[in-house]
Structures are given as C-alpha cells and as structure tokens.
Amino acid sequence: MTTPNRSVNNGLFSGARLKNLFGISPIVVVLASILLVLIAPAVIFLFQSSLHETQFDGSFGDFTVQYYVDLLTSDQFLTNLINATIYAVGSAAVAISIGVLLAWIVERTNTPGGGWVLIISIISLGIPSVLYTISFLMLLGKVGPANEILMWITGAEDPLLNVYSLWGMIIIEGIEFAPLSYLLLSSVFRSNDASFEEASMMSGAGILQTFRNITLRLAQPAILALLILIFIRAFESFETPALVGLPGNVSVITTDIYESIDEVPANYGQAGAFSVVLLFIVGALLIWYNRLSRNAERFQTITGKGFRPRVMDLGKWRWLTGAILALLFMIIIGFPIGIVLWVSMVPYYDGVSLEALKLFTLDNYRTVFNSRSFHDSIGNTVIMGAAAASVVAPFTALCAWLTVRRYKGAWILDQLATSPLIFPAIVMGVAFLQVFLNLPFGLYGTLLSIILASMVRYLPYGMRYSYAGILQIHTELEEASSMSGARQTTTFLRIVMPLVAPAMVTCWLFVFLVSVKAVSIPILLAGPKSQVVAITLFDMWENGITNELAAMGVTWTGFMTIISLIFYMLAKRYGLSVR
C-alpha cells in the first residue's frame, strides 16, 4: 500500500538549528565537500598535465596541445589501440565461453560436484592479479609443462607456444575474468524459470537444442552486457599487458601510460594525454554498458508463473559435464596454484619433472620469512588495505543511507561516490601522481598517498555494498523507532547502525581484498619505503627471483583466501550479492 521511498520528514541531520543551504542538510553538504576535495583535484591535475609541457621536476610548463597531436598522429598509437581492442574482445570471449559453460553446468543441470565451483570464486578474490598472471607464464612459458607436453606429443625440438604474444594475453586475461563471468551468469541462469526449458523439452527438443534455443537466448541480453563489462575491464587492465605483452613487444594503451612515466625523464604530459583518451573511451563504453545492463535486468524479470528453480537431468551425460567441470576447475585454479606451489619448493624452476622432486626444499620460504623487505611489504599492504577499507566502509554506509532515505541533495553523494568508476586504475594512478607531485604536502612516495588513491578508486565498490545493505533495511524499522519516541540520533545509533553492521563488515572485507590485489595504483605511487606485496611480486618477477616470489605468493594468497572465505560466508549469510 505504502509507496516505497517516500520523502521522509526527518529531523536527523536536517539541521533545523543551522542555516540550511537550499534546504539541503549540512551533513550532505559536508560529505559532498569531502568527496569533491578527494576527487576533483585528481581530475583537474590529470587534464592540466596533459595540456602543459612537462618540466624536469614534474611541475607544469607552458600550455600545449602537442601531446594530443603527437598521440593522434602516431602510427604506434593506432596499432596499440587495435591491439587493446583485439585483446579486450578476445579476453571477453574466452571469459564468457568459460562462464556460460560453468554457469549452465552448475545452475541448470544435475552434474555432480557443482558446489566445488565456489572455491574458484573464493580463491580468485584472494590471489593477487600479478601472481595469477605469473602462474600462467610459468605454465605456458618455454620450460613450462604445457610446452613440454606439446613437444612430447609432436616430437618437436623447440617449444611450440610463445605465451608472450597477443593470444597469450587473451588466454590469460580471459581465464582471469572467468570467475567473474561465471558469478554474474550463474545469477542469470538461476533466475530463469525451469518451466521454460521443460516446455522446450516437452516440445521434443534435446538438451543441447534446449540450451541453444532457450537457455542461451533468454540469457542473451545479460551475456551481451557482460561482454561489454569484461571488454571494459580488459581494455583498462594493466597487469597482463605489462607482464605478458611488453616482453613480447605487444603494447596497449595502459602500458603506454606506464612506459611514459617509467622512462627517464618521465613524460607526464604524454602519460596524461594517453590517460585522458583512455578515460573518454572507457566513459563512453560504461554509458553503453549501463544502458544494456538495464535492458538485461528488465529481460531477467520475465519469469513464467509459479517459479521453480529446478535442474535438468542429464542422465549418464552428467559424467561428461562433471569431467568438463573438473577440467575447468583445474585450468582456473588447480594448475595455476599447483605450479606456484611447485616453483616455491624447488631451488630453481626448470619445468615440472620427477627428477625435480628430489630437490624439494623449503629454503625459499625460509629466505622469504627472514627477509626484512618481505615483512615491510606485508605490513604496508595490510595497513594500506585496512585503512582504505576502514574509511570507505563507514563513509559509503552513511552516504548510502542518506541516498536511500532520500535526504535532499543526497543523490549528489551517490553520483560523486560512484564517479571514480570511469577511471581505469592506471589512470587513477597517473592522476593522483600529478596531485602528489604538485601539492606541497610531501605526500609523494608515501604509503598515505597509496591509501588516498585506493580509497577513491574503491569508493564505488564500497558504495555498491553499502547501498545493497541499506536497501534491505525496511524504512518502517526506523519509523517504528521514531514513533517509540526516539530522537533521530538515537534511531541512527540503536537501530540503523546495528542493522547495517553486517553489510559494513562485508563491504570492509571486499574493499580490503580488492585494494591489496591490484598493482596499477601502487606501481605509480609507491616509493622505496611504501612497497606493497603486489609491487614486490611484480619487481621480483622482473628481476627473475622466481622461486622466492612463488613462496611469498603462496603465503600471501593463503592469508587472503582465508579473508576471502570469511567475506563469502558473511555475504551469503546476509544475502548480499557477491560481485
């Protein structure tokens, strides 16, 4: 009966005693100002840097459009743009093929062992992207088991696969995005009414025909939206292009940005121009994505009457799908983790063989545990992740609450807090690099600078969780408190806070996990004293310290997987969608 989300006549933060700005609560004004102070300088400095000559000390010189002219007239840029597009399309295709197969087998059929797939999601949220990419380089590299098996089969003398190529990037990135693709598609497949499929089977169609004509067609809008989402993510990704592409002379825009800053002297202007172009491309794609995903949701709500989530009986074929499931599980998690474990326990990596078993040792772990820089790097990472999460979780909870309860002007908070989404991580890094270089606070190279940038970068993620959490709190729970005679602050402390706490904890864990995983922001901002695990792993790989890298990676991934497991349990318990 009651229209949801009526505007509320609440005294809380409406500041009757303070002078209101166009009737907007002071708390909204304060929060919006904080967001503006955090976000606006980065945007301004990014554009400024691309439009002014770079000085030796990093400050701005004369106004120029030369960087854009250079960029748009160079053949290299066009090549890299094409590379990035092929790479992103390929990755999305790989990720979605795996995702559709996994999601269909797990959600729509009676294949045994579907529950194990959850482990894929848990570990993939815990493992640093750098380590994941490296593990595939170990698997598919010259001395890796993949090449050895191929050489044994074909009898060739030389390795057949060259992973340092565009197809190598596509395979690795595609597999890395497979868990996300599976997660989103499984919710689509789960919400499909089984009677659609049963009606098809009763009309005489076989299992494969039904899958093709009904299941896939119903999921088509969602798949299209997902295709674009993964395209965007791959297009703006940095780890795989840097570790796989660069050694094989395949450049994309994100690596161009990195190289402009990595060269001596750093060409900030060029990096800025690249970043601005990337920002606009990603922005346009996101607008398209939003439109498509809205359509997809509309499509999804069409279910037949009498909704029953039933699965298809595959008969003896379910052992085949079970085998496919096991194979995919091994490809996504088993082999990568296995090879890193292997490498961490041998003195030097020269492929997987029985002889190497004799050399098994824990020396790498010993070296890593006794290393001072390892301790520092872990300490820094934990502080960085915890600090970013501790700010983002309560901050977004308050913003989300004000937005959901329709406080006047609160939509601005929502818009501002989700705006960093259009910044690819590497662009966010460049923008904050400019801020810290040009502001007189001496933040450049400090851990605090990484924390600030990560905070802004992961605000949208926090907002998504907080928003979902607050939406679950029925307005009447708060109104009942007011009608009991409680003032608004009492209501907030005694009703809202306890109810939103699980969502906030979940949000905290998620922001922690994603912020410690990433490389793009710290690789541009970290100084000698603010190394974090992801960067340490990256540097170790570049310097060929492979075995200790593996030992460190295994240890760290172990910790993070535990945190990820807690996150999944909480999210499931409190019904928050895991994305």
Added chain:
Amino acid sequence: MLKVQDLFKQYTSEDGTPGGGVLGASFDVADGELFTLLGPSGCGKTTTLRSIAGLEQPQGGLISLMDTVLYDAERRVNIPMYERDIGMVFQSYAIWPHMNVYENAAYPLKVAKGKRLSASERREKVRSVLALVGLEDYIERPSTQLSGGQQQRLALARALTREPGLLLLDEPLSNLDAQLREQMRSELKRLQRETGVTAIYVTHDQSEALAISDRIAVMSDGLIMQIGNPKDIYERPTSEFVANFIGTTNLLRGVLNADIKAGNEAPVDTPLGKLLCTFTADVLATPTVGVVIRPENIIIAKIGDDKAAALPDTNRCDGTLLTETYLGEIVEYEVGVSDEIVLIRTKPTESLTPQDAVTLHFPTSQTLALIEKSN
C-alpha cells in the same frame, strides 16, 4: 480528542504532475473511539495517517491531539514525531531483528522523553503489556523466531507500552493469512476496548472496516466521501462511490429533471422504468443520477404466484430469470430486465428455475438515488 482540519499534502510525480496525497481532509475522533480510514489504494488514507504520526510533513491544515497542536500550517507549528504522544503499528510490523521480544517492547520506555521509569517498573510494565497480547511466554525469545501473528502482537505491545494518547494502525492485518486475519481482527478490537485507547485504523478491506470500526471515513482521490458508523456507510451511502466500494450493489443510470434535497423521495427514470427513490444527499443541478440497490433488498417472485400478487404495484418490473447460483446460505439470481441484468440475493427458499418469468420489487426506502461523488 484528535482533530484534523483541512489536511493537505500533495505528492509530485517524477514528471512533475500531481501524484496523489490528501487534498483537504477534516474529521474529529472521540476519546476511546476506533476510527477507520477506508479507501482504495492511492486514496490518501496512508498519507493522512503518516501526517498524524509526523512521518510526513503536510503542506496545509491543522492537526491537534487533546490540547496539543501537533501541526498547524498557519502558525508554522510542527512537533517532531518523537515528541508526539502516539504509538503506531506498521504494515510490516517493523520488529527489530537485532533485539529480542522484551527489548523490542521495552524500547519506547527507554528512549522516549519524559516517561522515565525505574528498571523494575519498566520490567513490570513490559511484562504486563506482553501478557495483554499473549506473549508473556516469549519474553526472552529472539524476535526473528516469531511467527507472523506473534510479530503482529509484539508490534501492538510495543505501540502500547508507552500508553500513548493515540494508537495508529497502518493496515496491520494485510500481511496475515485469511484465517489468522479474522482472529486478530477480533483480538484487536478486544484489546482496543480493554485499554480504552483511541485508535485510527487504515485499511482498504471494507469487510474488515465494517467489522472493527466505531466509525468509518471512506476516502477517494484525497478526499473524504462520507463519515459514519458501519451501518450508515453500508445502508445509507451518500454517493455512488461509497455504495460501490462497500459491498455488492446494482447500479442503474437514472435521469432526473428536478433538484431534490436529502431525505426526500422522488421518481427517477431508469432503464427499468420509473422508480421512486430515496435521496440520502442533496442532488442539485445534476440531470443524471446513479440508482443503487443492494441485491439482498430486491424482492423476487414468480409471475402468477401468490407472493407476486401480494407485491405493491409501484417500483415493479418484470423480467426473465437467467441464472441461479446456489451458495449455501444464500442464492444468487441474475434477472434480465430489458437490456439490464439485475443481481438478487435471497435465502434459498424460493423455488425458481432459469427461464421463469419473474417480477421484481424495489422497496423505496432502500432504492437510493445518488450523485457520483459527494463533497
């Protein structure tokens, strides 16, 4: 006791057009009365209730409870909801999941200003209220383990612990299944009588309203159509809207070429011929009226029977019996008269079969000529 005058609150849809609300409602509720706001969805009854609670800020009018002005647009008075002496039961019950039964019920005593009790007094008070609603054995139970009916009782207990001057009930039974709903309906009425609390009850269910209320205000499109006790509302509706909304009724379009004051009788031309009708409201300068008669008030007889011969000559018409539907305690007949179909309900004592030629009589006192909407 409670006085609501010219209450106004209009919502604006997203495209800027006016979108529902309450457009000037006035009524008084007496001490100890159970007053119901009844109407279809979007009629403004919930807005009215929420304005009294203070959960919505009206745009005009006046609300006062006993000697306290809660809201007065002219004098710019708006007492915040937490300072109003009002308890409320929500449609979703709004039982806090992080508190147990006792904590939920005791909350108002802990947070409300002015009514500070000692811990033992508070405990005693909460116990007695929980006993009143029959939850005394569930005091320590987590509120998430309560059934729908128990949550409903707890919500009621919580609204009563503070002994508020006014109790508001927002569709409290709409989330219960049919059987439980009837049980809770009589229980609610009993509790309201026992505690003597003045209550305002919002519902869209007319049978619920008839069963529970002392007085009913029927609302439509933000306006109050009629206020009266259940019997008046059912038997003496003053508009077509009220007659149609409450119960089942036969509606005929009538033509009238005179101004008639309320309380008089006058003939109206209808598709069934000229009918002498009773006017429950003034009909001024309106050439067409709705002629309304309840199915159970029409007298039916087989042509040629003694019963037919005994019927008066006025307000009569002949027709053919089309269908007979046997419903146990009553029988429903559909009779075709010229192009109209008239619905009749009687006790199952008549011996009629379809295709019988029948005659119908419309008693004048129960044949009402009504304008479309009053006010």
